[in-house]
Amino acid sequence: MKKLKILTNIEESYDELRYKTSWPTKKQVVKSSLIVMLASVIIAAIIFLIDWVFKTITEFIY
Numbered sequence: 001m002k003k004l005k006i007l008t009n010i011e012e013s014y015d016e017l018r019y020k021t022s023w024p025t026k027k028q029v030v031k032s033s034l035i036v037m038l039a040s041v042i043i044a045a046i047i048f049l050i051d052w053v054f055k056t057i058t059e060f061i062y
Contacts, residue, residue: 024032
């Protein structure tokens, strides 16, 4: 009996995820997450400062 193509694709995807993919360690995930959070805070602070400067300028003008 011939397998359905979708079942073959699912099996191949599972095998690739299980045996061929290199997953990061917990330490690597934590380190990457901290870097992303720090970068997000820095970018948010920069946007806040730019917004505050423009608000101050527009209040001065009007």
